Amino acid sequence: MQSEVSHPLGLSAPQVADRIGFARLTHQAFVGVDLRPLRDQLVGKIANGTAQAGEGLDLSLIAQLLGDKEAGLAIQAEVLAFHQLFRSPCAVAKPALRVLALAAAIDMGGNTPIEFLLESSDIELLTLYVVKGVGLPEPLPDHDVAIVVASDSEECREALAAIDDVASRWPRPLLNHPDRIANLDRDKLHRLLAGTAGLDIPATVCATRAQLSDLSQARIRCEDITSELHFPMIVRPRGTHAGVGLAKVDGAAALADYLAARQEQDFFVARFVDYSSADGLFRKYRLAIVDGRPYACHMAIADRWDIWYLNAYMAFSEEKRAEEAVFMRDFDAAFASRHRAALDEMIARVGLDYFTIDCAENRCGELLIFEADNTAVVHNMDSPDVFPYKQPQMRKIFAAFTTMLSRHAKVDRSVA
Incomplete structure (x- = not known):
């Protein structure tokens, strides 16, 4: 007798709450827009009982962007207690594809910032928060392809486990399987990649x-x-x-x-690995891996080992930006070609459809891995006047991501 759990999960028309969303609000904060008037407006709507669920989630994000993480998470918890499905703005009136992102109830950096990857596309994004004590709805909201966006952090473990429990019964293509996301944890990744030729991971x-x-x-x-x-x-x-x-x-x-x-x-x-170059500067790279292929996201150059893009002050150095532009322009023929075998093996072992790598080159010329993550920010917010080479590169990454989603949806339709 066949077990009930072997049956695919059903689908239904979603009861969805609209939101301003992560990408638009984060971009406003990035360029210096004062979000406090919008915060006060939303607080007023909550106070008089007219706020919608999407507005509550937007308020949670605004609070975090303004530096009040504790209040933001408290608001988010209240909203997610009664509503879990949200729709982000779409660039077109009639989307060609509907994507369901499976998220965890965590701070704003704990889920893949997928809205940035889908900006200006013809894809509609629904985000379903998998909340403790609530779990996944059955039937699921209708969608063409799903992707797990929760991270490998401890706060996401229950959400990942809930998704993993039903992954084999998912009625549509499911990308970034939760069991593989768990391998990105700092103390697991080096064991996963041990012995990879041309790769150095402490x-x-x-x-x-x-x-x-x-x-x-x-x-x-x-x-x-x-x-x-x-x-x-x-x-x-x-x-x-x-x-x-x-x-x-x-x-x-x-x-x-x-x-x-x-x-x-x-x-x-x-x-500690001293990865400084001959000129005494440190160079740290972020790569996006989309559908098995690496893409350049950024290159940070600084006189300190603990680099992230903002503390490298790339916007203030024309010389650094010129080097980053060459890195992006020649990426396939230079960096990716030098590390092709190591990258291919790493991509195969990680086994995710989309993730990022923060890396460098050690003094032996090996690919030095700092971190692999599915939630690092890949965006197109930098000024085109200061970084004219970035927007074409980001559009290339975004196009690869949307093509991947469409390919999986089309394969599913052909099988059906």
Whole structure:
């Protein structure tokens, strides 16, 4: 007798709430628009009982963009308790495709910012939040293709597990399978990629405060935590992102000072790799992997090892921007060609339809992997006057992403 769980999940016309959305609100904040008047307007609508669910979710995002993460998450929790499905603005009146993004109830950086990838496309985006105690609706909202946008973070584990439980019964193509997203965690990725020729990825392991305290007092050695660990090392609190708490410690005394300034109990540690070039500058790259192919997202150049794009001050250096422009222009024939075998193997092992890689080149010419993620921001917000080479490159990435979605939907239709 066939089990009921083997039957595909059904589909129904969605009861959806419209929202201004992540891309539009984030872009306004990026260019300096004051979001406080809109915040006050939405707060007023909530106070008099006229706010819609989408407006509540927009207010949650605005609060986070204005720096009040705690209030934003509290508002989001209230909204998601009674409504979980939202529609983002679409560039056309009659979309050619409907995509269902499966998200977790987390802060604004915890889900793939898919709206940026679909801007100006003919694709309608529905976002379904998988909420603890609510789960997935059955039947599901009607869609042509679905994609998991929740991250590998601990806060998303229950949402990923709920999706994974029914993934085999999904009635439409399901991209970025949840079991593969879990492999992107910092302490799992290096094990997944171990032994890949041409690739250098330091082992990132979890260490407790007690272990690091013992190490700072010479009661244990680096090798007692993991065999390849040594000073200098990189340390960061577990569960943090965007460089929060990230530090390079050169020895036991520096580690003791670091611990004295932190309250967390669990940390990630890894060996430090000096990836500076001959000119003493560090170069860090972000790649987008779309449907198995790498694309250049940005190149950050700075005199510090802990680079992210904003602290490289690329907008203030014509020389740096010129180098980034060449990197993008020659990417396929240069960077991607140099690392083709390593990238191909990494893409195959990760097994996701879409993700990003933050990387560099070590002094041996190998591809040095810092992080792989499905939620890093890939956007087209930079000024075309300052970065004239970026918009064509971003449009190329966006086109590849929409083509991937359309291809999966068409294959599904042909099979049906």
